[in-house]
Amino acid sequence: EVQLVESGGGLVQPGGSLRLSCAVSGFTFSTYAMSWVRQAPGKGPEWVSVINDSGSSTYYADSVRGRFTVSRDSAKNTLYLQMNSLRAEDTAIYYCAKSFGEWGLGTLVIVSS
Amino acid sequence: EIVMTQSPATLSVSPGDKVTLSCRASQSVDSDLLWYRQKPGQAPSLLIHDASTRATGIPARFSGSGSGAEFTLIISSLQSEDFALYYCQQVKNWPWTFGQGTKVEIK
Numbered sequence: 001e002v003q004l005v006e007s008g009g010g011l012v013q014p015g016g017s018l019r020l021s022c023a024v025s026g027f028t029f030s031t032y033a034m035s036w037v038r039q040a041p042g043k044g045p046e047w048v049s050v051i052n053d054s055g056s057s058t059y060y061a062d063s064v065r066g067r068f069t070v071s072r073d074s075a076k077n078t079l080y081l082q083m084n085s086l087r088a089e090d091t092a093i094y095y096c097a098k099s100f101g102e103w104g105l106g107t108l109v110i111v112s113s
Numbered sequence: 114e115i116v117m118t119q120s121p122a123t124l125s126v127s128p129g130d131k132v133t134l135s136c137r138a139s140q141s142v143d144s145d146l147l148w149y150r151q152k153p154g155q156a157p158s159l160l161i162h163d164a165s166t167r168a169t170g171i172p173a174r175f176s177g178s179g180s181g182a183e184f185t186l187i188i189s190s191l192q193s194e195d196f197a198l199y200y201c202q203q204v205k206n207w208p209w210t211f212g213q214g215t216k217v218e219i220k
Contacts, residue, residue, distance in 0.1 A: 104156070
């Protein structure tokens with residue numbers, strides 16, 4: 001059974017940083033592209049970032065490019081999202097996704113002073 | 114960026130009704146179109162991929178159609194769990210973009 005468990009969310013001040021993690025199990029992590037998707041309160045989802053299976057290619061939404069960095073550690077079966085220079089508009093539930101049909105439960109990030 | 118527009122914003126219907134949801138892309142996305150259902154407090158759940166193929170375990174009351182820039186999701190007979198938000202998403206070009214959603218509510 002595929003499991004995706006996000007962690008690392010919380011309350012952070014504007015301009016601050018957070019690192020989200022997604023621990024995966026139930027599939028061969030190193031052979032799948034992985035994604036981060038977020039959903040602000042009362043809004044539709046936004047596909048934030050994608051990283052290919054080897055980690056050699058990454059893609060970012062314009063809203064986070066230059067501030068967020070996606071990475072992966074196949075030895076730890078873990079996906080990461082380093083978020084810097086956080087803004088109030090980054091407040092959202094952040095989900096990791098193995099594919100379009102497999103998402104975790106999410107972790108809440110609140111950016112507020 | 115491809116802009117996805119869903120209509121209507123809200124549908125007020127009764128259990129057992131047939132509903133039709135629409136999704137329009139600002140340019141052709143071929144058949145690279147997904148539909149999701151989102152229940153309160155949950156992550157979106159994939160219903161349809163490749164515009165018309167039901168995802169694993171999705172019942173036959175859900176059907177998707179269309180290609181290019183115009184797409185439709187039909188729910189043939191609404192069940193209680195179908196009163197939810199529905200999103201379309203194009204995965205033709207990065208960034209993959211969602212519509213703003215259609216809320217299906219009980220009349």
